[in-house]
Amino acid sequence: MLAAQRRALLLERLVLDGRIVAKDLAAELGISEDSIRRDLRELATGGLCQRVYGGALPVSPAIANYTARQAVAVDSKTRVALAAAALIQPGMAVILDGGTTALAVAQALPKALQATVITHSPTVAAALGQHPDLEIYLLGGRIFKHSMVASGAAAVEAAQAVTADLFLLGVTGVHHEAGLTTGDADEAAMKRALSRRAADTYVLASAEKIGAASRFSVLPVQEVAGVITDAEPTDRAVQDLTAAGVSIFPASVE
Template identity: 35%
Template structure:
């Protein structure tokens, strides 16, 4: 059997492991295929360059799902995102200054905010600002600059200068991938940089995440999983993922027992270590 054929078969098996196990470790693959860890690391580098996985320390994760523009993403699984939004808006309290980052779930959160809530909402996302325009209780601040159409928000130098002046009580981050080891990640470099900046200046950070993003990674790191982070997850989030996040100290909130359904006790369930 040729070396090239062996390489193709090995990469095919690695892709299958990623589909079934959610992550692979270089040391485990080296033992399984009876090759060196350097060989496996080279395989993973080549697969990552081809967009087949995302390399992380010690191995690789499935690539985070990319569903297109913000408008396109907003049309996907609206009931699931609405359930996450209902579990998230309770953390937005009267008198707060809240930053709402770009994201289709965050757009659902904007729509779920009560019209009479007295708070200041800051966003870099025109679609989110439009959803908040007719809510008279809110003071609305829109961060400007060049609009990144793929992200659906302003994330460049002007937006970063404005964000550096903010100190929100709560930052609601959008994320492309989420993993206990890789943290929260994003597809676009400037978007990740903007997210890191606004999160670092906020008193607390929340991310509402659909289940398909769990255990995946995008190319650019945003923030790690730590006790300063609250994660709002769907009820069908894998228990192993919940336990891994909680082990890192993050507060985990389950949005209910199913997509769009009311939580059993009428409130989100908070799980902490």
């Protein structure tokens, strides 16, 4: 089998199986694991998969720039946002992450809601400006333009001064083994810092992020209160999360 044919097969298996185990596929094809690993390196260099120990996972489509992501899975993000917004009760203090799904949550909040929202995203803070009864706290630091959020040491230090009832966490990948992942190390560190400041953390996960992975780990999936997603309950990746002990909060699929 030619290298190009193998790589096409690898991509097909990623779609069908949701992962590649290099050892198993090498045995099936009667070739060396090194050949599979070389193919996976080539695919990963082209942004077509995310390499993990022992194989590869589907790459998250949420690694595009902020402007491009605003046009990705808009309806899916809206469903997740509406379900997440329903968790916020009057009087709560809530940490709201940055990114396009978090922005959709901000836009979904009732105008009359009385609560406190803490965010490190200037775009999210600006979207909340039309809510007259919300207290808004904006954490500062270096702006990571991919998600339009503050990150780095200054932002992490600012996070230590807040506490909240709830953190609505945005990530680019949710996988039962790879955990919660994102594409930048500083952003991952900021998300971890914010999760430690809230009593409960819920993940905002539109369907395209379920079963996918990015380069940097945020948290193990078992460390959050639940994952809010509109992915179908019959989806294999959702079933794997449930089997791993993760609570799935379905966003309505119409």
